[in-house]
Amino acid sequence: MKAIVWTKYGPPEGLQLQEVETPTPKENEILIKIQAATVTAGDCEVRDLTLAPMFRLPFRLYFGWRKPRRITVLGQELAGDVVAVGKNVTQFQVGDPVFAATGLRLGAYAEFTCLPVRSAMTLVWPKPVNMSYEEAATIPTGGMNAIHFLRKAKVQPGEKVLINGAGGSIGTYGVQIAKAWGAEVTAVDSASKLEMLRTVGADHVIDYTQEDFTRRGERYDVVIDVVGKSSFGRTVRCLRANGRYILGNPTLSGMFRAAWTNRTTDKQVIFEAASYQPEDVRLLLGLIEAGKIKVVIDRRYPLVNMAEAHRYVETGQKKGNVVITVMNVKDNHFQK
Numbered sequence: 001m002k003a004i005v006w007t008k009y010g011p012p013e014g015l016q017l018q019e020v021e022t023p024t025p026k027e028n029e030i031l032i033k034i035q036a037a038t039v040t041a042g043d044c045e046v047r048d049l050t051l052a053p054m055f056r057l058p059f060r061l062y063f064g065w066r067k068p069r070r071i072t073v074l075g076q077e078l079a080g081d082v083v084a085v086g087k088n089v090t091q092f093q094v095g096d097p098v099f100a101a102t103g104l105r106l107g108a109y110a111e112f113t114c115l116p117v118r119s120a121m122t123l124v125w126p127k128p129v130n131m132s133y134e135e136a137a138t139i140p141t142g143g144m145n146a147i148h149f150l151r152k153a154k155v156q157p158g159e160k161v162l163i164n165g166a167g168g169s170i171g172t173y174g175v176q177i178a179k180a181w182g183a184e185v186t187a188v189d190s191a192s193k194l195e196m197l198r199t200v201g202a203d204h205v206i207d208y209t210q211e212d213f214t215r216r217g218e219r220y221d222v223v224i225d226v227v228g229k230s231s232f233g234r235t236v237r238c239l240r241a242n243g244r245y246i247l248g249n250p251t252l253s254g255m256f257r258a259a260w261t262n263r264t265t266d267k268q269v270i271f272e273a274a275s276y277q278p279e280d281v282r283l284l285l286g287l288i289e290a291g292k293i294k295v296v297i298d299r300r301y302p303l304v305n306m307a308e309a310h311r312y313v314e315t316g317q318k319k320g321n322v323v324i325t326v327m328n329v330k331d332n333h334f335q336k
């Protein structure tokens, strides 16, 4: 099969189209023919190891010290069709359309991948009928993180929710979920994303390059800082009584300050990483099936143009999601 091989830690040019062996499913695994995958901000951070410092050493130990060895194909989310099942698999059949999160196995930048059907670290779920493969591929990162953060924040109808970094994968789902739950939503991002954020339902928008939301004198019931760029102290101070502050991108110091704030104030700071709880998946799919979520797809790239897709995501201009179309890969030419 064709795959985009991650040949080194560094710039997008290290992502190269190569022929690799098609995997064979183990007893509890399915083989998926991938139709669509995505390039997230997280993929770029893993590719060149520009992750938060506390993750760099463990990731190098896991992927390979000098270059990626244990894992050589990136990509953490996908949608496609089941084409083979292991002998113990009863949940899926050949032909089933699915979406999936590959967890630390990665591997979505390829024509095929194998995934276990039951694992706390990965997710495989039937694709919603009212979504295309391209839309469904965005569910694990954007949708699952957003629903996890909003559920942890226990958002109630009528509450004021602010999402910092709202214009990306997680934020565009977050705005729509919060609106569907009856919140009044303020979306913070750069100017080029604000019109799109209004179209997906934001009641108020703030351009963070012009104005710091923590200095406006507004108070919120919930602040979700997807990007982890706002001042910790000032964000806590702009919460209402019993307000909740979600650290989507926590640092070590943020975790210590969260523990202190939780002990000493009536505010709650939460930094629990998202996992693929079935109740979160069902909650999100309920909103998707009810037509409450419109997936924002900014650009689509064929698999062969992966390096270009990474370069675009790194510009920071991405609105919502960037999708990779995997079908019909033939040498270096994309077949329409």
Ligand SMILES: NC(=O)c1ccc[n+]([C@@H]2O[C@H](COP(=O)([O-])OP(=O)(O)OC[C@H]3O[C@@H](n4cnc5c(N)ncnc54)[C@H](OP(=O)(O)O)[C@@H]3O)[C@@H](O)[C@H]2O)c1
Pocket (backbone or CB within 6 Å): 040, 041, 042, 045, 141, 145, 164, 165, 166, 167, 168, 169, 170, 171, 188, 189, 190, 193, 208, 226, 227, 229, 230, 247, 248, 249, 250, 272, 273, 274, 315, 316, 317, 318, 320
């Ligand atoms: N905790 C978890 O479980 C978890 C899971 C997945 C991802 N993450 C992390 O969450 C972060 C966001 O993920 P994502 O996929 O939604 O990223 P994304 O698609 O890149 O979206 C992030 C958005 O934040 C904006 N932004 C950048 N700096 C900002 C600032 N100072 N103030 C306000 N907005 C700002 C960006 O716009 P501009 O570039 O135009 O400024 C962009 O629109 C990533 O860093 C990722 O590593 C956390």
